[in-house]
Amino acid sequence: MKAELTKPETSLIIYWSKTGNTQKVAYAMKQGLEEINTHVTVKKPEEAENLDYFDYDLVCVGCPSHSWHPPEQMTAYLKKKFNYYRENGKIRLGAPKVAGKNAIVFVTYSGPHTGIAEATPVGKDIAQYFDHIGFNVAAEWYVLSEFHGSKEANREGRLGDLRGKPNAEQLQGIKDSLKQLFTM
């Protein structure tokens, strides 16, 4: 059985998006968190360098899959934060959990060649940054999304016709999942 999660009072959403899909998911998450009366701050990585994750109960980080890795900009940002926390004694052997601190990782992807396997390495990579500072990774979400600018990948890839994704139903599913995580 999963441990119950305390509803966050304050949340930080950090996202990087090249063609808009991840941004849609980030703002659906913002709405979902506001619907459970959480105060939400949304930032892009370049705006979030001086924000301290430990000032928030929940930190959500999202980006697309680029060649089954996080985009370079996201990796550069996460590494910078990691080095800061290491210098400040927050990276401890055994990675003990810090009470009340949760993270959610979200990845948008199109999976034209091998499906969701092109996205899971991205989520696992980002999750490790939070595991290492003692945050509980409450969820990793992989959101199938349109491949803008590539007609073939968008219609004939392994996961079929992706036009219009993430659609209203997917975005509603994200809001519902947030409510389930924190209010059940």
Ligand SMILES: Cc1cc2nc3c(=O)[nH]c(=O)nc-3n(C[C@H](O)[C@H](O)[C@H](O)COP(=O)(O)O)c2cc1C
């Ligand atoms: C340069 C580039 C590389 C991509 N590589 C992959 C990939 O390896 N696997 C995948 O599933 N999708 C890949 N995609 C598709 C994106 O991950 C997907 O469309 C994502 O939702 C885009 O998010 P964004 O609109 O927030 O930028 C790639 C897209 C771009 C632009």
